[in-house]
Amino acid sequence: MIEAVGLTKRYGDKTAVYNLSFQVRPGAVTGFLGPNGSGKSTTMRMILGLDNPTSGQVTIGGYPYRRLPNAPRQVGALLDAKAVHGGRSARNHLLSLAQLSGIPARRVDEVLGVVGLQDVAGRRSNGFSLGMGQRLGIAAALLGDPQVLLFDEPVNGLDPEGILWVRNLMKALAAEGRTVFVSSHLMSEMALTADHLIVIGRGQLLSDMSVRDFIAANSAGFARVRTPDTEPQLREKLSAALTEAGGHVLPEQDGGLRVTGLPLPRISDLAHDTGVRLWELSPHQASLEEAYMRMTQGVVDYRSSTDEKAGLMQPLPPGAQPPVPVPGQGQPGWYAPPPPQQSGQAFAMPAPHGGRPPAANPYAAPGAPGATPPNPYAQPASAAPQTPAQPPQQPQQAAPEAPAAPGTPPAPADLTKPEDVR
Numbered sequence: 001m002i003e004a005v006g007l008t009k010r011y012g013d014k015t016a017v018y019n020l021s022f023q024v025r026p027g028a029v030t031g032f033l034g035p036n037g038s039g040k041s042t043t044m045r046m047i048l049g050l051d052n053p054t055s056g057q058v059t060i061g062g063y064p065y066r067r068l069p070n071a072p073r074q075v076g077a078l079l080d081a082k083a084v085h086g087g088r089s090a091r092n093h094l095l096s097l098a099q100l101s102g103i104p105a106r107r108v109d110e111v112l113g114v115v116g117l118q119d120v121a122g123r124r125s126n127g128f129s130l131g132m133g134q135r136l137g138i139a140a141a142l143l144g145d146p147q148v149l150l151f152d153e154p155v156n157g158l159d160p161e162g163i164l165w166v167r168n169l170m171k172a173l174a175a176e177g178r179t180v181f182v183s184s185h186l187m188s189e190m191a192l193t194a195d196h197l198i199v200i201g202r203g204q205l206l207s208d209m210s211v212r213d214f215i216a217a218n219s220a221g222f223a224r225v226r227t228p229d230t231e232p233q234l235r236e237k238l239s240a241a242l243t244e245a246g247g248h249v250l251p252e253q254d255g256g257l258r259v260t261g262l263p264l265p266r267i268s269d270l271a272h273d274t275g276v277r278l279w280e281l282s283p284h285q286a287s288l289e290e291a292y293m294r295m296t297q298g299v300v301d302y303r304s305s306t307d308e309k310a311g312l313m314q315p316l317p318p319g320a321q322p323p324v325p326v327p328g329q330g331q332p333g334w335y336a337p338p339p340p341q342q343s344g345q346a347f348a349m350p351a352p353h354g355g356r357p358p359a360a361n362p363y364a365a366p367g368a369p370g371a372t373p374p375n376p377y378a379q380p381a382s383a384a385p386q387t388p389a390q391p392p393q394q395p396q397q398a399a400p401e402a403p404a405a406p407g408t409p410p411a412p413a414d415l416t417k418p419e420d421v422r
């Protein structure tokens with residue numbers, strides 16, 4: 001298990017991570033989500049002992065990474081797939097990592113098979129595509145057959161087939177009881193891959209809950225209402241009536257209205273009472289991506305001047321509490337409109353899926369003939385040191401469920417640059 005308690009990292013005036021507390025449990029894929037610059041990589045670097053926290057601490061199986069016995073056999077990480085010696089072949093790159101960590105050379109061919117690079121193992125990695133580089137980075141992370149795995153944006157540069165493969169690999173690793181912590185800024189991808197989500201914005205914890213709970217809490221239903229395009233005054237009239245009745249109305253780009261807080265029959269009645277004809281009145285489900293954008297919209301550092309999310313943003317209403325400011329960072333000026341449940345049940349919507357495709361043959365790297373099992377992990381269990389008894393620390397956020405098991409760390413040293421070297 002990975003456990004962060006009050007983790008804070010400042011770079012001069014810049015607060016990259018602020019008072020972050022969470023647990024990453026074994027036997028599950030935990031997605032680590034946040035907009036660009038929100039502190040995901042910094043957090044991962046602190047987990048791996050590559051950056052020192054300004055305050056707080058983070059442990060793996062009860063130990064700070066640097067004190068973990070035989071860390072490369074315990075923890076595997078993909079931080080920067082480009083951090084390889086480009087003049088070396090894929091096999092030699094992995095062999096050098098294996099030698100440094102006392103990992104048997106035969107393991108190199110095993111992981112090359114797992115990631116589907118066995119046919120190009122003798123090629124120099126500087127000729128690799130982005131996707132091949134990602135696969136090589138994943139192979140390096142798996143080298144020590146670790147119980148704890150960290151992946152920073154592992155699907156970057158992968159084609160759809162590669163993305164599916166990574167997704168299934170993550171799930172399979174978790175199904176084996178490993179701790180799998182994977183960062184992404186794509187909610188849609190994490191919804192398909194992760195069991196649990198930790199969402200941060202500007203270095204602060206925004207959400208720590210299971211995917212199922214996230215869906216239940218955030219995939220709110222809304223009504224789409226459209227009045228005749230030829231009579232814009234009707235739209236205004238209806239909008240005013242719906243707002244007066246307690247609805248929350250957001251204009252949509254095509255001229256429709258997105259309404260929460262009112263059931264469909266009530267919207268229909270109000271339209272009738274105000275003499276507004278409707279061209280459309282339909283129930284909809286907000287996507288998880290939208291829920292994520294609502295959650296993080298106030299904590300996005302980099303935004304296009306024609307940001308599509310702009311339509312979701314609402315000025316802070318009177319009396320509403322803005323997000324807690326992070327020292328060293330700007331004050332967000334926007335808030336996320338609450339999902340309809342909070343302002344009165346709009347209308348019952350069936351809970352969205354939550355179901356993820358079963359992890360079928362996760363090790364079968366696409367295009368990798370013969371890369372299917374024999375289970376490449378079927379090694380004598382590496383002498384994973386017994387993790388010390390965890391002090392019963394209480395997570396700050398209610399984090400429903402999750403099994404408990406020992407953790408193990410990795411971190412091929414050449415995939416990342418130590419803080420003092422930067």
Ligand SMILES: Nc1ncnc2c1ncn2[C@@H]1O[C@H](COP(=O)(O)OP(=O)(O)OP(=O)(O)O)[C@@H](O)[C@H]1O
Pocket residue numbers: 011014015016034035036037038039040041042043185422
């Ligand atoms: N070495 C450093 N010196 C100064 N500031 C840094 C350093 N490393 C990170 N930061 C800043 O800390 C913040 C968090 O960066 P970080 O790379 O951890 O975010 P991220 O969530 O991983 O972003 P992305 O999704 O874009 O990779 C950013 O504002 C970044 O500019």
